[in-house]
Amino acid sequence: MCSSFPISTALFFLFIAFSLPSVLSLTTHEQWKKQQSANDVHPNDMDPAEAETLFKIMETMSSDRNWKVSNPNPCEPGSSWPGIECKLGQDNRLYVSRLDFGTPPNPTCKATATFPSEIFHLLYLQSVFFFRCFTHTKTNISIPPRRISTSLQQLSLRSNPALVGPIPPQISSLNSLQILTLSQNHLTGKIPKEILSLTSLVHLDLSYNFLSGTIPDQLGSLKNLEGLDLSYNSFTGQIPDTIGQLGLLQKLDLSSNLLTGGIPDSIGNLSFLAFMALSNNRLKGKFPKGLAKLQNLQYFIMDDNPMFVSLPVELGSLVKLQELRLSNSGYTGAIPQSFSQLLNLSTLAMQNNRLTGEIPVGLSGLSHIYHLNLSRNLLAGVVPFNSQFLKRLGRNLDLSGNPGLCLDKSVVCNGVKIGVSVCRSNGNGSLVQPLRDEAPCQLSKSISLLGVLCLWALYGILF
Ligand SMILES: *[C@@H]1O[C@H](CO)[C@@H](O)[C@H](O)[C@H]1NC(C)=O
Ligand SMILES: *[C@@H]1O[C@H](CO)[C@@H](O)[C@H](O)[C@H]1NC(C)=O
Ligand SMILES: *[C@@H]1O[C@H](CO)[C@@H](O)[C@H](O)[C@H]1NC(C)=O
Ligand SMILES: *[C@@H]1O[C@H](CO)[C@@H](O)[C@H](O)[C@H]1NC(C)=O
Ligand SMILES: *[C@@H]1O[C@H](CO)[C@@H](O)[C@H](O)[C@H]1NC(C)=O
Numbered sequence: 283m284c285s286s287f288p289i290s291t292a293l294f295f296l297f298i299a300f301s302l303p304s305v306l307s308l309t310t311h312e313q314w315k316k317q318q319s320a321n322d323v324h325p326n327d328m329d330p331a332e333a334e335t336l337f338k339i340m341e342t343m344s345s346d347r348n349w350k351v352s353n354p355n356p357c358e359p360g361s362s363w364p365g366i367e368c369k370l371g372q373d374n375r376l377y378v379s380r381l382d383f384g385t386p387p388n389p390t391c392k393a394t395a396t397f398p399s400e401i402f403h404l405l406y407l408q409s410v411f412f413f414r415c416f417t418h419t420k421t422n423i424s425i426p427p428r429r430i431s432t433s434l435q436q437l438s439l440r441s442n443p444a445l446v447g448p449i450p451p452q453i454s455s456l457n458s459l460q461i462l463t464l465s466q467n468h469l470t471g472k473i474p475k476e477i478l479s480l481t482s483l484v485h486l487d488l489s490y491n492f493l494s495g496t497i498p499d500q501l502g503s504l505k506n507l508e509g510l511d512l513s514y515n516s517f518t519g520q521i522p523d524t525i526g527q528l529g530l531l532q533k534l535d536l537s538s539n540l541l542t543g544g545i546p547d548s549i550g551n552l553s554f555l556a557f558m559a560l561s562n563n564r565l566k567g568k569f570p571k572g573l574a575k576l577q578n579l580q581y582f583i584m585d586d587n588p589m590f591v592s593l594p595v596e597l598g599s600l601v602k603l604q605e606l607r608l609s610n611s612g613y614t615g616a617i618p619q620s621f622s623q624l625l626n627l628s629t630l631a632m633q634n635n636r637l638t639g640e641i642p643v644g645l646s647g648l649s650h651i652y653h654l655n656l657s658r659n660l661l662a663g664v665v666p667f668n669s670q671f672l673k674r675l676g677r678n679l680d681l682s683g684n685p686g687l688c689l690d691k692s693v694v695c696n697g698v699k700i701g702v703s704v705c706r707s708n709g710n711g712s713l714v715q716p717l718r719d720e721a722p723c724q725l726s727k728s729i730s731l732l733g734v735l736c737l738w739a740l741y742g743i744l745f
Contacts, residue, residue: 328357328368328376335400336366336378342400343383343415345392365389369406377406384413391415397445399424402431402456409436416467422447423464430455435482438463445469449488451476458482465511466490478503485509489535492516497536502527509533513559516540521565526551537561537583544568550575559583561607569594576600585609585631593637595620603627609655610634617642617661629653633680636660641687646671653678657701662686664705669693672700 328336336356340349340363349356349363357368357376365388367380381401382388395415401407402425421444434456439445440463448471449464459480465487472495473488483504493515502524504510508531517539525534526548532555541563549555550572558579565587574596582603590612597606598620606627613635621630622644630648633655640663641656654675661684672679672693681687682701689702 327374328355329371329373332375332377332404335403339381339398339400340389342398343391343395343412344389346389363389371406378404379406380409381407382409382411384411384415391417393418395419396421397423397439399426402426402434403429405431405433407431407434409438410434411436411438412440412442413438414441415439416442416444418444420444420446423450423453423469425450425452425455427452432456432458434458436461436463439467440464441466443468447471449474449477449493453477454479456480460506461485463487464491469493471495473498475500481505483507487511488515490514494518496520497522497541499524501525504528505530507531508554511535512539513537514539518542520544521546521549523548525549528552529554531555532578533557535559536563539563541565545570547571549573552576554578556602557581557583560587562586564588566590569596573597574599578602580626581605583607585611587611589613592616593618597621598623601625604650605629607631608635613637615639617645617656619644621645622647624648625650627651631655632659633657633683634659638662640664641666641681651675655680656684657681658683660684660686663688665689665693665700665702667693 333356337350353363356363356366357378362368365382366378368376369379371377384391391412391414396419397416401410423439423445432455435458437456437459438461445467447469449469451474453474454476457480460482462480462483463485466489469488469491471493473493475498478498478500481503484506486504486507487509489511490513493512494517496519497512497517499522501522505527507528510528510531510533513535514537517536519541520543521536521541523546525546529551531552534552534555534557537559538561541560543565544567545560545565547570549570553575555576556578558576558581561583562585566589568591573594577600579600580602582600583605585607586609588611592615593608593613595618598618601623603624604626606624607629609631610633613632615637616639617632617637619642622642625648627648628650630651631653634657637656637659638661641661643666645654646667652675657680661681663686665681665687669692679700684702687702688705689700691704
């Protein structure tokens with residue numbers, strides 16, 4: 283009895299002694315310490331050349347503190363700089379794996395910060411984020427010709443108004459890049475063909491720059507691309523046919539450029555596409571064959587293009603659509619009945635076109651819709667929506683500027699203004715002709731008249 287206690291205690295401590303190292307090894311820090319002691323390397327050891335390069339980068343970028351003095355061991359766990367992560371290299375020394383500047387609590391960038399091309403010499407660097415770093419001193423993206431680290435997977439240079447010049451062709455040497463974000467800078471010139479050899483790219487975002495030229499045909503070689511954003515630049519020419527080879531593409535944004543021609547038929551190949559924005563270009567002509575194959579499309583944003591065709595029935599088969607924007611594009615003909623199948627639609631914007639005919643009755647069955655703008659078209663007939671529908675959409679329903687539309691008397695008095703007059707009744711059902719000079723809601727008018735009378739009476743009683 284008495285002897286069993288020390289034995290179980292000893293077993294307990296034995297258990298602890300054996301399990302502790304494995305528990306500790308869960309944290310990379312301890313694992314690293316263990317490896318350090320095993321190799322008899324001092325825990326703070328960074329490759330000296332690597333440390334020197336890092337200090338140089340810090341000096342170029344930030345004046346938050348004197349990094350060399352305040353953080354002599356920049357990779358040391360616990361004392362590492364914010365915005366900097368390190369990892370153990372093959373030689374058991376520490377190397378920089380991540381640099382993140384410009385967003386708190388990371389280092390801020392000084393006004394004279396320029397692009398530190400030394401980052402490409404950090405052999406284990408995997409990700410770089412420079413946000414609002416180059417704001418005053420003009421600088422360009424320069425990539426040294428030799429001794430380039432090829433471990434970089436993510437390069438994100440965003441919102442740097444003083445980052446000017448072209449995207450250098452040497453970018454092709456960063457052959458592990460998966461995410462390249464160069465959005466909201468002041469980059470000029472063409473897309474270098476070399477960028478299209480970066481076949482590991484999953485996301486390419488060059489939006490909000492001053493890039494020009496055509497979208498290269500070689501785009502099709504970026505087979506792993508899931509997101510492509512070239513919006514808000516000055517790209518000209520056609521959308522290349524090869525876009526249909528980007529079989530994994532989920533997001534495509536080419537809006538606000540100077541693109542011409544039609545949407546290529548090959549786009550029907552993009553079966554994973556969920557977001558497509560082509561607004562504000564000079565696209566025209568027929569919709570692509572195979573449009574109906576975009577069965578994952580949720581957002582189709584294509585305002586402001588000189589299309590001047592009729593709307594394809596196939597659009598109605600894209601049942602996952604939540605937002606469909608086709609305003610200001612010269613569309614003619616009727617709104618296809620098939621749009622009534624878009625049961626997930628929350629926004630339908632087709633204002634400023636030349637659409638004719640009646641509003642399809644089926645649109646009243648779109649139970650998720652909360653924004654419907656059909657204003658400034660040539661639609662005619664009786665508005666097919668009941669008062670419940672009008673109430674639900676409220677101010678987000680706009681049918682104004684369609685002289686041929688009218689609203690049935692039974693649905694008018696709900697206090698909602700949709701910009702349509704009441705139909706003239708001729709004792710024979712509704713006549714499809716608006717009464718322009720008649721107020722849209724007789725009842726609300728008489729109520730407000732009553733209100734004025736009441737106020738006036740009240741005024742008289744009080745004074
Ligand atoms: C980038 O800037 C460096 C240094 O100011 C300059 O020497 C180089 O010509 C520039 N490169 C381009 C392509 O503008
Ligand atoms: C459609 O995708 C397949 C497979 O990704 C590709 O081989 C083919 O060339 C593409 N077709 C078009 C028209 O782009
Ligand atoms: C409609 O949207 C909901 C939620 O956004 C989603 O769960 C559902 O699958 C969608 N329906 C269709 C037909 O895509
Ligand atoms: C509908 O479109 C017109 C024309 O672009 C615009 O003026 C109006 O504000 C829009 N209405 C709604 C409710 O969005
Ligand atoms: C009533 O409707 C019928 C058919 O729509 C039409 O022929 C007739 O002229 C209408 N009557 C009046 C009084 O408008």
